[in-house]
Amino acid sequence: MTSLKNAITGNVIVYQGADESISTNMLYKDETFWMTQKDMGRLFDVNVPAISKHLKNIFESGELDASAVISKMETTAEDGKIYQTNFYNLDAIIAVGYRVNSKKATQFRIWATGVLREYIVKGFALDDDMLKNGRSFGQDYFKELLRRVRSIRASERRVVDKFLNFNEYRILTHKGHISMTMAQKKAIGEYTVFNKTQHVISDFDKFVKEHS
Template identity: 55%
Template sequence: MQPNEGDIIFYSSPLGQTKVEVRYEEETFWLSQKRLAELFGVEVNTVNYHLKEIFASGELMEQSVIRKFRITAADGKSYLTGCYNLDAIIAVGYRVNSHQATQFRIWATQTLKEFIVKGFVLDDERLKLNKRFGKDYFEELVERIREIRASERRFYLKITDIFEQASIDYDPNSEATQLFFKMVQNKLHWAVSGMTAAEIIASRADSNKPAMGLTHWKNAPSGKILKSDVVTAKNYLIEREIKELDRIVEQYLLYAENQAARQIPMKMADWIKRLDAFLNFNEYDILTSAGSVSHEVAKQLAEGHYEAFRIRQDREFESDFEKEIARLQSRQGETSQ
């Protein structure tokens, strides 16, 4: 007998409320000790220890929460494996000490509090769909992705938007999310230039070059270059790289729309794997390291060049006001002749 495929997904909503998504069929849900360990981010022996404590204390009866299923292992063979139901999962979740278990407890406590105060708990979406990731969820996601594709936002912001909208475990405040975006950016930079963001800045920032080597900046083309402009890798990309990056992002957004249309829930880690597969399919080199230059080193180099460049820029810069004065003086000279 094979268990129903299921997963518990931790994620935070944009409002910061931690939620736990349970996917199951026919009102049954079972996880092996290995899956429980993955779920709560701990070792299998930790899960085993807590289960023994739960059973020894009489909190749960072992025979009522465990069932044997035949599960195919990594070696291709199937083995009878003990799996634990939702009662056991909740009990372990309240005992394990990990970040993921903490998220679980926050969700569970909020749900229990609502039940005690109101006498019931309503999940409006689950009430309508029987499960959160139903047809309406994916139809709405497809529409949001199409809006992102059609928007006038720069492709970097479109990438940020797509991960925010289409990652079910997206948490804007977590350090993992910030590292995630840096990784994605570096992979895209590497694909079109063979360099990470820091390497691009370090190799192309030059106070002796026109515009310090920049091809884009906030006040371009006639406005002053600011210090913040010189520490942004995309500002150094040449036209060919920009167009190539734009094409990659557009194709990737189409891929994201197709995933939503096929009703496939995606986590941030899934997007990283899919991005590597996508780049590999299109015969781009895949970044597998952090690069040879750190962000801090690149920032210091660029800002050092900027200090020298800023002096020349201030000396040579002609403001719009000065240009207008010169234009008026030129016209006056012409009329007096």
């Protein structure tokens, strides 16, 4: 178990409820968030014994390794005494959220399932506001997003090259009887039919190009 000394404290929007954004104070360190059992109880609106029971089952079932998701930190209680307190990272918080029986936990699961569905269907899930405004603490992942988009665009160019080199698709019906220029025009035309969206430069594409 590692120490959470010098961890950053901040207010984080954890999930979107039916009528409001649900936020809470969390510690941030090592690119993840940390909460105590008491904090999780407040977040999901249940008592601490319920959180403790679910964590026990999570560890006993092998869903998570306790040594990987728990860290100790010194906290000062209301009586002024210092205690060693267990903090649980985001993996544990999510796992508990999927087991707790409360209205807030249900709202969390609805939100989390929506994010997962978007990822499975679209291949990505974005928090637009976070990417636009950046985090007040932790890493800003906007540059990583741009880098990955550039990589995807490069892959699309390679597909076009394969079309032009006739490596993947048989698109010529008069082999040996047309010029190279005609072949290129034919390949580009076929690729346009194959993926009509690729010849349109979106606003995001322009933005990526400007920041390359």
